[in-house]
Amino acid sequence: MKIARIETFLAPPRWMFVRVETGEGVFGWGEPVVEGRAEPVRAAVEVLAEYLVGQDPLRIEDHWQVMTKGGFYRGGPVLSSAVAGLDQALWDIKGKTYGQPVHQLLGGPVRERIRAYAWVGGDEPSEVRDAVSAQVEAGFTAVKMNGSGRMTPLATREEVRACLLRAETAREVLGDERDFALDFHGRVSPANARRLLPLLAEYTPLFVEEPALSEHMHAVPDLVNASNIPIALGERLFTRREFLAPLQAGVAVVQPDISHAGGISELRRIAALAEMYGAHIAPHCPLGPVALAASLQVAFTTPNFLIQEQSIGIHYNKDAELLDYVADREPFRFVGGSLLRTERPGLGVDIDEAAVRAADARGHAWRNPVWRHEDGSFAEW
Numbered sequence: 001m002k003i004a005r006i007e008t009f010l011a012p013p014r015w016m017f018v019r020v021e022t023g024e025g026v027f028g029w030g031e032p033v034v035e036g037r038a039e040p041v042r043a044a045v046e047v048l049a050e051y052l053v054g055q056d057p058l059r060i061e062d063h064w065q066v067m068t069k070g071g072f073y074r075g076g077p078v079l080s081s082a083v084a085g086l087d088q089a090l091w092d093i094k095g096k097t098y099g100q101p102v103h104q105l106l107g108g109p110v111r112e113r114i115r116a117y118a119w120v121g122g123d124e125p126s127e128v129r130d131a132v133s134a135q136v137e138a139g140f141t142a143v144k145m146n147g148s149g150r151m152t153p154l155a156t157r158e159e160v161r162a163c164l165l166r167a168e169t170a171r172e173v174l175g176d177e178r179d180f181a182l183d184f185h186g187r188v189s190p191a192n193a194r195r196l197l198p199l200l201a202e203y204t205p206l207f208v209e210e211p212a213l214s215e216h217m218h219a220v221p222d223l224v225n226a227s228n229i230p231i232a233l234g235e236r237l238f239t240r241r242e243f244l245a246p247l248q249a250g251v252a253v254v255q256p257d258i259s260h261a262g263g264i265s266e267l268r269r270i271a272a273l274a275e276m277y278g279a280h281i282a283p284h285c286p287l288g289p290v291a292l293a294a295s296l297q298v299a300f301t302t303p304n305f306l307i308q309e310q311s312i313g314i315h316y317n318k319d320a321e322l323l324d325y326v327a328d329r330e331p332f333r334f335v336g337g338s339l340l341r342t343e344r345p346g347l348g349v350d351i352d353e354a355a356v357r358a359a360d361a362r363g364h365a366w367r368n369p370v371w372r373h374e375d376g377s378f379a380e381w
């Protein structure tokens with residue numbers, strides 16, 4: 001079996017798909033993208049395709065080694081995301097070739113359902129009550145929301161209260177038997193995080209995410225010890241090596257993105273590393289159906305899996321959404337806030353190729369919003 005052709009497709013709202021086709025007619029899908037930087041990832045996939053075309057698609061680990069190490073300069077979000085999408089597509093091909101779901105090839109299932117959380121925007125505290133209620137009615141047992149909007153480097157009392165109000169409101173709506181997580185999104189300075197974390201503890205969030213930017217990793221040990229709230233991070237980390245420091249610092253939850261952190265192959269290794277520290281994985285996934293399907297395959301076979309992010313109904317996605325690109329929605333039907341295991345081969349997702357090709361004809365040029373403080377200076381989004 002040989003790889004015959006590799007195509008990429010830009011797809012609104014801000015995604016990209018890759019389709020890897022073999023000469024034998026088997027094909028696989030992946031999602032290589034960095035949100036807001038899709039074009040450079042597309043170029044990286046095209047360069048990697050020069051190597052892959054003509055190769056045996058089943059030698060995934062060897063290709064992973066060459067793609068990540070076969071250049072003198074390595075790593076970074078663009079290359080790691082290009083590799084991630086191609087890795088997903090190769091696993092899809094392997095599963096379809098053997099007629100098995102990827103999680104069976106990775107050792108078999110350790111659970112039958114994957115608990116997922118739904119997104120509540122959270123940028124506007126006034127909308128939290130209705131938005132959380134809607135997700136409870138949809139059957140979700142957990143939600144995540146932004147912990148704040150734009151925040152000044154040393155928060156005013158009003159900003160602190162607005163953050164606490166979100167948590168208080170979410171807890172009131174959810175009761176004690178459901179969970180909410182707060183995403184600080186790197187918007188909150190380490191000093192603000194140190195102030196907020198102890199005050200939030202009484203609302204018992206599932207975790208607080210990105211209380212510091214990845215470049216402030218040296219602040220993470222302090223933030224882990226600032227309260228009893230479990231700390232989560234990792235959506236902006238790309239290799240297992242980058243996860244070592246936060247795990248050593250005591251984070252409870254790591255959140256690698258299967259489309260950024262080297263795909264299925266590397267996510268498995270990050271999970272194994274986290275297991276050594278008693279930490280769990282909650283894979284980041286505000287992306288499309290292939291990234292979610294690939295995440296689920298890892299979750300079904302990973303003992304230290306906690307909860308899955310997913311983008312259906314997320315506030316970022318305006319022009320299209322996950323279900324627009326699948327021919328069969330059944331694998332993404334939530335039952336009590338969870339997705340159920342199936343024996344569908346490969347990644348277990350049936351991509352609507354015509355919809356993907358039509359989306360690429362429209363394209364997109366999604367860019368990260370740029371926020372400013374009231375004095376005009378740059379603010380983290």
Ligand SMILES: [Mg+2]
Pocket residue numbers: 183185209210235
């Ligand atoms: Mg996040």
